[in-house]
Amino acid sequence: MKKMEILEGSMAVTLAVKACKPGVISAYPISPNTHIVGALAKMVADGELDSQYVLSDSEFSAASIVYGASAAGVRSYTASSSQGLLLMTEVIYNAAGTRLPMVLTGTNRSISAPISIQVDHQDTLSLRDSGLIQFYVESAQEAYDMHIQAFRIAEDPDILLPVMICMDGWVLTHSYEPVELINQKAIDTFLPPYRPRHYLDPEHPLTFGSYAEDNVMMELKYMIQAAMDRAKGKIGDISSDFHRITGHAGAGLIETYGPEKADIILVGMGSLVGTMREAVDTMRADGISVGLIKVCCYRPFPGEAILGCCRNAEAVAVLDRGSSMGSEGPLSLDVKAALCNLERPHIFSFITGLGGREITTETIQKITEETMEAVKSRRILRGSQWVDLNRSIL
Amino acid sequence: MIPKTEEQELFAPGHRACPGCGEAIATRWILKATGTNVIVVSPTGCLETFTSPYMFSPWRVPWIHPLFENGAAVASGIEAALRYKGRSDIRVVVIGGDGATFDIGMGALSGMFERGHPVPYICYDNEAYMNTGIQRCSSTPLLASTTTQPSGRRSWGKDRPKKNMPAIAMAHDIDYVATASVSYPKDLYNKVKKGLTMEGPSYIQVHTPCCTGWGFPPEKTVEIGRLAVNTGLAPLFEMEGGELTSVHKIEKKAPVDEYLMAQGRFKHLFQSEEGRKEVAKVQRVAELNIERLGLL
Numbered sequence: 001m002k003k004m005e006i007l008e009g010s011m012a013v014t015l016a017v018k019a020c021k022p023g024v025i026s027a028y029p030i031s032p033n034t035h036i037v038g039a040l041a042k043m044v045a046d047g048e049l050d051s052q053y054v055l056s057d058s059e060f061s062a063a064s065i066v067y068g069a070s071a072a073g074v075r076s077y078t079a080s081s082s083q084g085l086l087l088m089t090e091v092i093y094n095a096a097g098t099r100l101p102m103v104l105t106g107t108n109r110s111i112s113a114p115i116s117i118q119v120d121h122q123d124t125l126s127l128r129d130s131g132l133i134q135f136y137v138e139s140a141q142e143a144y145d146m147h148i149q150a151f152r153i154a155e156d157p158d159i160l161l162p163v164m165i166c167m168d169g170w171v172l173t174h175s176y177e178p179v180e181l182i183n184q185k186a187i188d189t190f191l192p193p194y195r196p197r198h199y200l201d202p203e204h205p206l207t208f209g210s211y212a213e214d215n216v217m218m219e220l221k222y223m224i225q226a227a228m229d230r231a232k233g234k235i236g237d238i239s240s241d242f243h244r245i246t247g248h249a250g251a252g253l254i255e256t257y258g259p260e261k262a263d264i265i266l267v268g269m270g271s272l273v274g275t276m277r278e279a280v281d282t283m284r285a286d287g288i289s290v291g292l293i294k295v296c297c298y299r300p301f302p303g304e305a306i307l308g309c310c311r312n313a314e315a316v317a318v319l320d321r322g323s324s325m326g327s328e329g330p331l332s333l334d335v336k337a338a339l340c341n342l343e344r345p346h347i348f349s350f351i352t353g354l355g356g357r358e359i360t361t362e363t364i365q366k367i368t369e370e371t372m373e374a375v376k377s378r379r380i381l382r383g384s385q386w387v388d389l390n391r392s393i394l
Numbered sequence: 395m396i397p398k399t400e401e402q403e404l405f406a407p408g409h410r411a412c413p414g415c416g417e418a419i420a421t422r423w424i425l426k427a428t429g430t431n432v433i434v435v436s437p438t439g440c441l442e443t444f445t446s447p448y449m450f451s452p453w454r455v456p457w458i459h460p461l462f463e464n465g466a467a468v469a470s471g472i473e474a475a476l477r478y479k480g481r482s483d484i485r486v487v488v489i490g491g492d493g494a495t496f497d498i499g500m501g502a503l504s505g506m507f508e509r510g511h512p513v514p515y516i517c518y519d520n521e522a523y524m525n526t527g528i529q530r531c532s533s534t535p536l537l538a539s540t541t542t543q544p545s546g547r548r549s550w551g552k553d554r555p556k557k558n559m560p561a562i563a564m565a566h567d568i569d570y571v572a573t574a575s576v577s578y579p580k581d582l583y584n585k586v587k588k589g590l591t592m593e594g595p596s597y598i599q600v601h602t603p604c605c606t607g608w609g610f611p612p613e614k615t616v617e618i619g620r621l622a623v624n625t626g627l628a629p630l631f632e633m634e635g636g637e638l639t640s641v642h643k644i645e646k647k648a649p650v651d652e653y654l655m656a657q658g659r660f661k662h663l664f665q666s667e668e669g670r671k672e673v674a675k676v677q678r679v680a681e682l683n684i685e686r687l688g689l690l
């Protein structure tokens with residue numbers, strides 16, 4: 001029986017995490033993760049969730065606590081944002097390197113300074129090289145479904161990496177949407193209890209976290225890369241399983257919208273994609289050949305899938321909610337790498353929506369027009385275009 | 395009963411510690427006390443480096459090295475996982491260096507104490523960051539020369555006394571705080587055993603001379619450790635419920651000169667009249683310990 005509820009995005013995540021029965025949860029409060037960590041704490045306090053909830057003294061410790069729990073062979077979960085994610089960074093690299101699965105929610109928020117609690121993707125993007133699998137969601141429903149799949153992906157013996165579900169702060173964490181919930185039996189069928197092959201166990205003493213000399217370092221790092229590569233296929237299998245068992249749409253690497261052979265293709269991630277869909281509809285009604293790619297899985301990066309969708313396009317415009325300072329939008333760099341050595345399409349990079357700045361359908365139309373204009377006049381725009389800067393304060 | 399070497403050697407030979415390394419000897423004794431039903435966490439430091447070259451391990455118990463500053467937090471997570479699994483029969487123990495404990499891991503350690511995880515946190519104290527090449531730590535004693543606070547024309551070495559870490563641990567109102575020395579292995583063994591009986595966290599600080607970093611011949615490790623105890627510079631005591639419950643009385647009081655002169659890290663104090671005057675400051679530290687703790 002289907003169960004539809006109007007839920008705050010944070011509550012959708014909380015219910016998904018609860019249904020996955022993590023043995024250890026640890027977190028530290030930072031807006032906008034607070035509703036998630038508070039609701040989980042209340043469930044534990046009320047006896048609805050049989051987890052050990054460890055209140056940490058920092059995000060660094062929270063990540064370390066779930067790392068320890070994972071090493072002891074227990075499913076574990078944490079959530080953070082912004083400064084908190086940066087503070088966790090060292091542990092996240094370490095978890096990936098030690099091949100310890102865990103699930104994190106990254107409630108997207110900008111990075112200080114200047115300090116702000118509003119959304120952009122600088123925080124989660126900055127973890128892109130760590131060995132952390134990253135998904136970006138567009139809605140509360142996707143956040144719910146992705147958290148359940150995240151545990152299966154992280155714990156898959158062919159993957160064994162941390163997985164982060166990135167959801168835009170406030171826009172998704174604090175707004176209410178209808179969410180269709182999955183019954184516990186189906187979730188239990190999809191996600192059996194975690195039974196790792198290797199964990200800290202006095203009966204089979206193992207050494208974790210060894211020192212690597214140059215004779216093995218390359219190989220051990222390569223194995224993380226290989227796990228990331230394998231994950232692309234595995235995510236497809238897990239997603240099909242999820243769909244078969246629950247009836248819900250499973251995880252994809254990318255999602256497309258609009259005509260298959262559009263001249264202009266827009267690329268984006270997260271809640272922004274909702275606005276992009278609307279803009280695409282409006283522009284298509286005006287006769288513009290435009291479509292979009294939503295990047296669902298940012299790491300491992302689905303370069304081949306993107307290449308497959310862009311071969312016939314004139315231009316690709318990538319919208320980034322963060323910047324690799326001194327270079328350009330990180331997502332645009334990945335798209336450029338995926339499409340390199342092709343004569344067409346040209347790829348344009350746009351940086352927009354930092355620190356919660358609103359991205360309207362007009363913003364997206366403007367970006368599209370600028371892209372079309374550049375193509376028409378055979379202008380190559382190098383670097384990233386920072387959209388709608390207020391030049392009076394520069 | 396302390397298990398005989400042949401019966402239970404959980405820390406195998408063949409690791410890469412310097413010959414005479416105090417912390418290697420201490421670890422061997424610590425594992426005799428823990429027995430096999432234990433999980434050990436060691437933050438980054440000499441112990442981690444010399445025991446874990448990939449594909450080799452002297453650890454005959456499950457062991458994990460996470461990072462430099464998160465030993466206590468990782469132990470907390472393991473302990474929570476064991477509680478979740480209903481396996482509170484398995485004990486989690488941290489064995490970490492003074493740098494990992496006094497300095498960079500202090501926040502995580504304070505968190506573990508405050509939350510009350512039943513974890514004995516054992517700090518092997520060699521009084522500097524040895525793994526990276528003998529750098530100053532807040533555990534470094536007054537006037538010791540290190541590579542980042544060396545003696546020189548304008549410096550006598552460490553300008554501040556050693557941080558009182560046992561007092562900081564005790565300020566968390568934890569069940570048990572003790573200091574030990576590798577030179578008194580039975581006492582060390584008993585203190586680790588006691589830490590393991592506690593329902594909450596405990597802190598055990600083990601003085602472990604480091605021949606390489608302190609500058610003394612490797613065969614003198616035990617002797618130097620004993621001298622430290624007998625000068626009053628490394629007092630051995632136990633605290634429970636905030637009260638001092640036992641002290642190891644000094645057998646034969648030694649002047650600090652004897653201890654300092656035996657080590658390269660203090661040799662600058664004996665090269666001039668002024669240096670010798672500085673030694674009085676170290677003697678005062680020893681006297682204060684003797685008086686406060688009733689070591690005589």
Ligand SMILES: Cc1ncc(C[n+]2csc(CCOP(=O)(O)OP(=O)(O)O)c2C)c(N)n1
Pocket residue numbers: 438439440441462463490491492493494495520522523524525526531
């Ligand atoms: C975050 C971080 N900072 C610095 C280091 C470099 N480092 C590794 S071990 C170490 C010193 C360890 O000192 P201590 O805990 O006293 O152990 P010892 O080596 O003396 O046994 C340092 C500074 C590191 N690994 N990680």
Ligand code: SF4
Pocket residue numbers: 410411412414415416417418440444520524525603604605606607
């Ligand atoms: S440097 Fe000191 S602590 Fe490190 S292995 Fe050598 S003797 Fe032991």
Ligand SMILES: [Mg+2]
Pocket residue numbers: 491492493519520521522523524
């Ligand atoms: Mg040290």
